[in-house]
Amino acid sequence: MDEEALNCDPEATIDSEDCIYECELPEASFEVVGCDENEFTVEVSISDLGNGAPYTVSNSVNDETLVIDEEGTFDVAGFPIGDVVVITIESTFGDVCTVTSTELGCPFSIDEENQLSLNVFPNPANATLTIQSSGNAWSSVQVIDLAGRIVRDEQIMLTSTGVVIETSTLAEGDYLVRITSEGSTVTEKVMIQH
Numbered sequence: 001m002d003e004e005a006l007n008c009d010p011e012a013t014i015d016s017e018d019c020i021y022e023c024e025l026p027e028a029s030f031e032v033v034g035c036d037e038n039e040f041t042v043e044v045s046i047s048d049l050g051n052g053a054p055y056t057v058s059n060s061v062n063d064e065t066l067v068i069d070e071e072g073t074f075d076v077a078g079f080p081i082g083d084v085v086v087i088t089i090e091s092t093f094g095d096v097c098t099v100t101s102t103e104l105g106c107p108f109s110i111d112e113e114n115q116l117s118l119n120v121f122p123n124p125a126n127a128t129l130t131i132q133s134s135g136n137a138w139s140s141v142q143v144i145d146l147a148g149r150i151v152r153d154e155q156i157m158l159t160s161t162g163v164v165i166e167t168s169t170l171a172e173g174d175y176l177v178r179i180t181s182e183g184s185t186v187t188e189k190v191m192i193q194h
Contacts, residue, residue: 023050023051023052023091023097024050024051024052024097025050025052025097025098025099026046026048026049026050026052026053026055026089026097026099027046027047027048027050028044028045028046028047028089028099029044029045029047030042030043030044030045030087030101030102030104031043031045031147031148032104032105032106032147032148033075034075034077035081035106035148036081038080038081039077039078039079039080039081040079040081040105040106040148041075041076041077041078041079042059042075042076042077042079042085042087042101042104043073043074043075043076044057044068044073044074044075044076044087044089045072045073045074046068046071046072046073046074046089047071048071049069049070049071050097051097052091052092052093052097053068053069053070053091054067054068054069054091054092055067055068055069055089055090055091055092055097056068056089056090056091056092057074057076057087057088057089058087058088058090059076059079059085059086059087059088060084060085060086060087060088061079061080061083061085062078062079064076064078067092068089079106081106082105082106082185083105084103084104084105084150085101085103085104085105086100086101086102086103086104087100087101087104088100088101102149102150103149103150103153104148104149104150105142105144105148105150106148117133117134118131118132118133118134118158118179118186118188119131119132119162120132120177120188120190123188123190123191124190124191124192124193125167125190125191125192125193126167126168126192126193126194127166127167127168127194128164128165128166128167128168129164129165129167129177129190130162130163130164130165131158131162131163131165131177131179132158132159132160132161132162132163133158133159133160133181134160135158135160136157136158136159136160137157137158137181137182138155138156138157138158138181139155139156139157139158139179139180139181140153140154140155140178140179140180140181141153141154141155141156141163141165141177141178141179142154142177142178142179142180143165143167143170143175143176143177144175144176144177144178145173145175146173146174146175146176151170151175152165152170158179158181165177167192168194170192171192172192172193172194173191173192174189174190174191174192175189175190175191175192176188176189176190177189177190
């Protein structure tokens with residue numbers, strides 16, 4: 001047995017080509033799909049397995065796992081609206097061959113019963129975006145691209161005079177701004193143009 005091989009296969013020998021010495025990561029992409037009123041699904045696409053297959057696909061929200069040993073598209077489902085999930089693809093040889101997604105979430109969560117009174121401007125925005133509230137409250141402000149990735153996440157005090165959010169580092173395009181305060185959530189669509 002070759003102790004330096006990543007797979008440490010007891011049947012492998014140094015000369016047999018069964019030993020894996022360097023991990024070739026799988027080529028994977030992650031996309032939020034299937035957002036509905038209660039839950040969302042993440043689609044995991046693997047276009048190249050690398051040399052670490054089979055892989056275990058797990059997530060940061062629940063204990064469900066999926067074993068993948070072929071290329072294709074796989075759904076990881078059942079995440080509650082409002083949750084943020086990180087998907088991890090890990091080789092069964094250990095954590096030497098691991099791919100991890102960014103934080104993913106469904107951007108379409110709106111609590112219509114307890115709407116916040118907000119004003120988000122300018123739209124389109126260039127370098128900054130201002131958020132005004134009818135009162136003062138600590139709030140979570142998330143800027144989400146249309147693929148469902150959270151690109152900015154801040155805890156701020158909303159005020160009637162407004163709070164400025166820096167947008168100059170964001171790529172041009174459409175985004176959703178999700179603001180949660182005192183149990184209420186509002187989502188506004190904004191465009192960034194530089």
